[in-house]
Amino acid sequence: MTDATQYPPFGVTADLVILTMRNDELCVALIERRAEPYKGQLALPGGFVSRHGADRTLEDTALRELREETGIEPHEVHLEQLKTYWTLGRDPRQEVVTVAWLALGPIQGELQSGSDAARADWHTIDAALGQRLAFDHNQILRDGIERARAKLEYTDVAATFLPRQFAIADVRRVYEEVWGVELDPGNFQRKMTGVFERVQDAEPRNVGRGRPAALYMRKAREYRDASGLVPIEPPFRRMDAAR
Incomplete structure (x- = not known):
């Protein structure tokens, strides 16, 4: 015993x-x-x-x-x-x-x-x-925030903060708030449109000035990794985004 x-x-x-x-x-x-x-x-x-x-x-x-x-x-x-x-x-x-x-x-x-x-x-x-x-x-919280910041570089984790359908501008606001940097809207749009799936039958939505924005959603399960996230390839590095 x-x-x-x-x-x-x-x-x-x-x-x-x-x-x-x-x-x-x-x-x-x-x-x-x-x-x-x-x-x-x-x-x-x-x-x-x-x-x-x-x-x-x-x-x-x-x-x-x-x-x-x-x-x-x-x-x-x-x-x-x-x-x-x-x-x-x-x-x-x-x-x-x-x-x-x-x-x-x-x-x-x-x-x-x-x-x-x-x-x-x-x-x-x-x-x-x-x-x-x-x-x-305090340490656990700091580590959690840093994990979220790092995940933004190489997965579609930003979409987990958003409703099922969203505009790319909504995704950019998540990045800007979590990273604490301003991002160029045009460059961000070009980077992210391939990460998400466009909703074909959705009416465009006004997200500010300019023409209405198309709506997107996360890709289907078969595109996601073991943690349920879609990889971003190549990664969108914080140091590159801040330039």
Whole structure:
């Protein structure tokens, strides 16, 4: 028989960096913690793997916490694993390893707090990074933002922030907000029209001055990679876009 006392007791959690665009600003979902540790402090949504058998995988834990702490349904987001975090003492209750997840979606409604969250709200990225978040969540948030920025270079992940049909100008606004740069509309249009599929029977939509813009949508599943994203080839590098 194995002696359990020979092994250190570790907890496992799933934390979520949930990003969306609201009023053309990149925002993240943060909760106010209801209980200690860090009671009343802002944190990323997340929680422990179920001790009652509700979760079969860590993705199950992430999706359950997504729903319980924010009211967001799994079908509303693109979800991918971000990184695993542990340093000695990162959680004052016990040693805890967290597997962080990045969730992106066109989520425009207000958040519905639950579970151990006193409330849940959207915060602009600048406002969120300017605060001291609970645990090591500032670092997790920075890593999540950088993952989103990098994914824009070589996948169609920008479309996960948008409704099913969109104009290329909508995609450009996502890039400009997430990267923090201004992009040339003409060059961007030429780069991106091959990445997305034009909606043939859709009425063009006004997106500002000039003639109405054609509408596009993401390519069919058979064009996507294992994470559900369409590769951009050659990649659209940030350093090239900023020139």
